[in-house]
Amino acid sequence: MQLRYNFRLYPTPGQRAALARAFGCARVVYNDGLQARQDARQQGLPYISDGELSKRVITQAKKTPERAWLGEVSAVVLQQALADLNTAYRNFFASATGKRKGPKIAPPRLRSRKDNRQAIRFTRNARFSITAGAKLRLPKIGDIPVRWSRDLPAEPSSVTVVKDAAGRYFASFVVATSDVPLPESAADVGIDLGLSHFAVTSDGRKVDNPRFLRRAERRLRKAQQDLSRKAKGSNNRKKAVVKVAKAHARVADTRRDGAHKLSTQIIRDNQAVYVENLAVSGLGRTRLAKSVHDAGWSSFVGMLEYKAARYGRHFAKIDRWFPSSKLCSECGALTEAMPLNVRSWQCPCGAVHDRDVNAARNILAAGRADRLNACGGTVRPAA
Numbered sequence: 001m002q003l004r005y006n007f008r009l010y011p012t013p014g015q016r017a018a019l020a021r022a023f024g025c026a027r028v029v030y031n032d033g034l035q036a037r038q039d040a041r042q043q044g045l046p047y048i049s050d051g052e053l054s055k056r057v058i059t060q061a062k063k064t065p066e067r068a069w070l071g072e073v074s075a076v077v078l079q080q081a082l083a084d085l086n087t088a089y090r091n092f093f094a095s096a097t098g099k100r101k102g103p104k105i106a107p108p109r110l111r112s113r114k115d116n117r118q119a120i121r122f123t124r125n126a127r128f129s130i131t132a133g134a135k136l137r138l139p140k141i142g143d144i145p146v147r148w149s150r151d152l153p154a155e156p157s158s159v160t161v162v163k164d165a166a167g168r169y170f171a172s173f174v175v176a177t178s179d180v181p182l183p184e185s186a187a188d189v190g191i192d193l194g195l196s197h198f199a200v201t202s203d204g205r206k207v208d209n210p211r212f213l214r215r216a217e218r219r220l221r222k223a224q225q226d227l228s229r230k231a232k233g234s235n236n237r238k239k240a241v242v243k244v245a246k247a248h249a250r251v252a253d254t255r256r257d258g259a260h261k262l263s264t265q266i267i268r269d270n271q272a273v274y275v276e277n278l279a280v281s282g283l284g285r286t287r288l289a290k291s292v293h294d295a296g297w298s299s300f301v302g303m304l305e306y307k308a309a310r311y312g313r314h315f316a317k318i319d320r321w322f323p324s325s326k327l328c329s330e331c332g333a334l335t336e337a338m339p340l341n342v343r344s345w346q347c348p349c350g351a352v353h354d355r356d357v358n359a360a361r362n363i364l365a366a367g368r369a370d371r372l373n374a375c376g377g378t379v380r381p382a383a
Contacts, residue, residue, distance in 0.1 A: 009169035023118040026081035076126035116165035165245035181312030188272040190364025200356035202364040213294040263303040272314040274367030324359040
């Protein structure tokens with residue numbers, strides 16, 4: 001399994017200038033390659049192959065006065081920028097022909113120097129290394145100090161240097177790791193995700209919705225108001241933009257940290273985890289859009305999935321059309337309607353249900369029924 005390990009970088013002013021130069025060169029190569037293919041299509045010429053495109057926009061371009069400055073950065077950075085363009089085209093073609101499942105993918109578009117996120121990638125061919133002084137050595141940039149929060153489990157195959165909207169620099173290492181199975185647990189859990197409570201488990205545990213964005217709205221509103229009062233193009237406006245970006249980054253970091261802690265605890269305590277396959281993209285277009293995006297269900301479920309694969313746990317998603325809230329977990333009777341304002345209800349069999357706990361129990365039962373090793377065993381949990 002390949003995992004990413006992110007660490008904060010603290011480049012010097014000279015290294016920041018070198019990184020900005022590398023960001024710009026990679027962006028120019030990407031845009032030149034995209035423009036060359038678009039021009040060829042408009043002129044009715046054949047599709048330019050990857051090798052021919054690399055020769056045009058990198059090898060030959062360095063020999064021209066207009067692009068001679070491309071030689072000031074590592075050639076691997078330019079090649080990886082072109083590789084990203086080739087991948088974008090392949091994904092677009094696969095989506096257009098139906099080979100790629102999911103939402104349709106748009107064709108590649110030009111990159112802007114005003115993008116909030118800039119990134120470059122170094123592979124092993126670039127000969128990046130970690131020095132004896134625990135610094136990241138990058139070709140034509142130098143030794144950058146790194147804040148190591150943990151050790152890398154293996155030698156990284158590539159590193160991506162990222163500058164986010166808040167002006168922070170990060171090194172993202174791609175590392176191939178082996179699975180680390182945890183001791184087997186007898187517990188299985190079904191999880192019902194919601195807004196009143198972030199997660200409700202089949203054993204009755206309720207995790208409060210932290211609402212990170214709602215709690216930070218006052219500070220974000222003040223920073224946005226300060227930004228709106230600054231003259232466009234001024235240095236004060238640039239500072240205000242960074243201030244707003246830092247406030248949003250703090251919210252995103254807090255949300256990610258909470259999701260990591262909760263997902264790790266659930267995977268550690270349970271042998272099998274079942275969740276509902278929510279249509280987050282559809283819910284994000286309703287009047288509850290802000291609350292849905294603030295909850296961060298997709299990232300949380302993604303963490304559960306990859307951690308289960310790494311630690312030897314079973315993970316499965318239940319069909320989103322499964323009536324988990326309207327189904328009695330005791331007798332299996334199906335209620336015709338269950339409005340959102342109904343938080344508890346009584347089944348004709350006499351069982352009184354908490355809406356979310358009942359849904360989590362039904363999700364657990366459905367997950368056990370779909371699992372192969374549940375054959376012959378009791379599927380529905382006991383009352």
